[in-house]
Structures are given as C-alpha cells and as structure tokens.
Amino acid sequence: MLKVAVLDDYQRVAKRFADWSKLESRCSVEIFDRHLGDIDEAIAALIDFDIICLLRERMAMPAALIERLPKLKLICATGAHNRTLDLQAAQAQGIVVSHTRNASTENPTAELTWGLILSAARRIDLENRNVRTGGWQTTVGLTLHGRTLGVLGLGRLGKVVARIGAAFGMEIIAWSPNLTEERAAEAGVRLVSKSELFAESDVVTIHMVLSEATRGLVGAEELALLGEDGILVNTSRGPIVHEDALIAALRERRLGLAALDTFDVEPLPEGHPFRAMENVLATPHLGYVTAETYQVFYPDVVENIEAFLSGRPIRLLQH
Incomplete structure (x- = not known):
C-alpha cells in the first residue's frame, strides 16, 4: 500500500x-x-x-x-x-x-477583500465582539461612498475589486509598474503614481504577485502617505508589505487600520503583535477557501x- x-x-x-x-x-x-x-x-x-x-x-x-x-x-x-x-x-x-x-480565485478573493473593507470601515468585527461580551457601540464608522479606493495591482483580481468599488460610489485610482493609461481607462480607473495612490486614497487594497520586485513594495514611506485615517487591505501576500514598518505604523497610530488575510509567516505565530492589536483585522488566509x-x-x-x-x-x- x-x-x-x-x-x-x-x-x-x-x-x-x-x-x-x-x-x-x-x-x-x-x-x-x-x-x-x-x-x-x-x-x-x-x-x-x-x-x-x-x-x-x-x-x-x-x-x-x-x-x-x-x-x-x-x-x-x-x-x-x-x-x-x-x-x-x-x-x-x-x-x-x-x-x-x-x-478561479478572482471572485472568492475579491469578495473576501470587500468583506474586509466593509468590516474595517464600520468595525463590524469589533462591534460584534462588543455585543457578544455585553457591550454596545464604541466606534464611529466611515461611509465609503465618495471616498477614494486605491488598487495596487490592476490585474484580473484588481479589476473585479475596482468594479465593486465603483458600485459603492467610490473614486477608483490604481498603480502597478506596467499599468498604462489606456488599460486603466478601459477598467474605468484613473492611473496615478505609487506615491499619489497612497497619498490620495482612503483605502488601499493590494493585488500583486509576490516576487523579488514586489517584496517590501509597501514600506514606511507609503504607510505615512496613507496616514492616520487610512485603511490598508492585503489579501495578496504578506511580504509585499514591510511587516516591521506596518507594525510600527499601527502601534504609533500613524496608520488607521490594517485588514490582513496574508502574513509573512503562516499560520500566524502565537504571540504575534497582529493577534492583539485593536487596529488590525486579521483573517487566516481565507481568500481562495x-x-x-x-x-x-x-x-x-x-x-x-x-x-x-x-x-x-x-x-x-x-x-
């Protein structure tokens, strides 16, 4: 046998x-x-x-x-x-x-991405926990309509996420190394530089393949541009974001919230800071599951x- x-x-x-x-x-x-x-x-x-x-x-x-x-x-x-x-x-x-x-993982991952965005904007995860533990309202949410969604990587998955963002009435901007104005326009998206994407966006969602070129693509500089009210969503691969820079920005409240489905090490180790931070919404790599x-x-x-x-x-x- x-x-x-x-x-x-x-x-x-x-x-x-x-x-x-x-x-x-x-x-x-x-x-x-x-x-x-x-x-x-x-x-x-x-x-x-x-x-x-x-x-x-x-x-x-x-x-x-x-x-x-x-x-x-x-x-x-x-x-x-x-x-x-x-x-x-x-x-x-x-x-x-x-x-x-x-x-096909485009639709499942896009749907999870939007689950994270909505939960982050309205803190559904936190308020659910409050209700279950005897509490009540503690947060003030964000209306997505009229805000700006930055899509980092406008491939098949990024385009699906962008279309849903448009349905919510958001302005959609995008950047990736090889993205052209023509391709962006075809998707109904405005092409910007990487720094402009982080500076102008209320929510940035990452949809790029992990490679040596994209490892650490999002670091302290980009997180600072996104700012203390910004939301970063990563359903792609953890190492695209510089983890130490992200932890520091969250701890020091220089970034509003991170909604993460992927991490540098998976499963996420016990005792990892992301497991305890109130401004982190974490799911266990559910994108294609x-x-x-x-x-x-x-x-x-x-x-x-x-x-x-x-x-x-x-x-x-x-x-």
Missing part, C-alpha cells in the same frame, strides 16, 4: 470534497490538519509517505525537504502554479509533480493519483 499525505487540511474537509474510495485498494490516506512548521518536523512526519498532496502554497517544498524524503514518488499540487515548490529538485529525485486545474474552489482541487488530486498509479500521469507541472 502506498501512503498518501494530504497536507494542511485545517478543516479536515478534503475527504468531503472528493471520492477518495477510488484509491482504497492501493493507497492509505492520512490527513494532516496541523501545519508542519519547519523542515525537521516535516521530515519526521513525512519520511514514510510515497505521495504528498499540497494545498496551494501552505506548505513549502524546498530542495532541503524534498531530498530527505526517500520514498516520495508523487507530489500533487493544487492550482496551476506553485512558487514554493522546488520543481527542479523534485525532478532531479525522479519525483513526478502534477497539478490541478486552476480554480470556498467550497467551489475545493470542488475543483480535491477531485483533481484524486484523479492525478489514479493516473499516476496507472502509469500514465496527467497534468504534469512544468517550469
């Missing part, structure tokens, strides 16, 4: 969204509902497994881990891309790497394993 590890299934729902019984005659499946925090812990937990199933990029698979899993034969990555998996190292070890179809997404990911994983067992692997991940 081959051993299959399904990683980072925090809600233990993988078996609900796919028919794993198709593998019963040849595989035993173990669900990991805890995150394997470092390489040594991961090696100890996974050393006897033949197949590993990754949920997006929750668990990094660097060469240092891959090379120390001698039984590993197949990695199933959910989504069409995986930036934390060392594909070259896997191929050097003779490990087959497959992927799933890329379930919907039933519709999982209904694509997990059945495809089972199909990939079946194909591998038959000697005809499918959906091979390429460089």
